[in-house]
Amino acid sequence: QKLPCHCVPYHLNPSSGTNRMEGDGTSLAGRKVALIATGVFNPPHYAHLRIFERARDYLERVESANVVVGYMSTVADSSGILELAPTKHRLRMIEIALKKNDWIRPGYWETHQARQPSMQEILRHYEKEVRNDHGDETALILLCGGDFLEAQAGFDSYQLANDGV
DSSP: OOOSSOOOOEEEETTTTEEEEOOOSOOOTTOEEEEEEEEOOSSOOHHHHHHHHHHHHHHHHTSOOEEEEEEEEEOOGGGOOTTOOOHHHHHHHHHHHTTTOSSEEEEOGGGGSSSOOOHHHHHHHHHHHHHHHHOTTOEEEEEOOHHHHHHHHOOOHHHHHHTTO
16 A cells, blocks of 8 residues: 655765665655655654754755754654663753754653554654645655665665665
């Protein structure tokens, strides 16, 4: 099934400073965009925040989009992942990490569900929230790393990187 968000392969090579985004032909020029990253954030760290900043910089400078909000949505205790700090502590760490940030906010919805929601459920929820808050034409973009691709879709992130994606 198709995810309810704008999924665009984006290759970031920090060591060389090269970035490449390969779109599906859908222009983001002039559109409002919301960014979301999901994960355990155990703990949230600089790289988690940096991916938001790099994505926003790229989307605004190169794609001429208007990034209006970002969400860091952490898994709940119901996810069953062992050795995680309790959700309330991870959420508090996210809140502290974002304290001086005016556009990225914690995503609470996922943590308040009785069971761990699927990625589609998470994205559908935030798509509705974003469109209610910012209008129907707002695009939702999922930010993720290779580990996410491997876990969610069975992709080999090392092969993707070697293939130039």
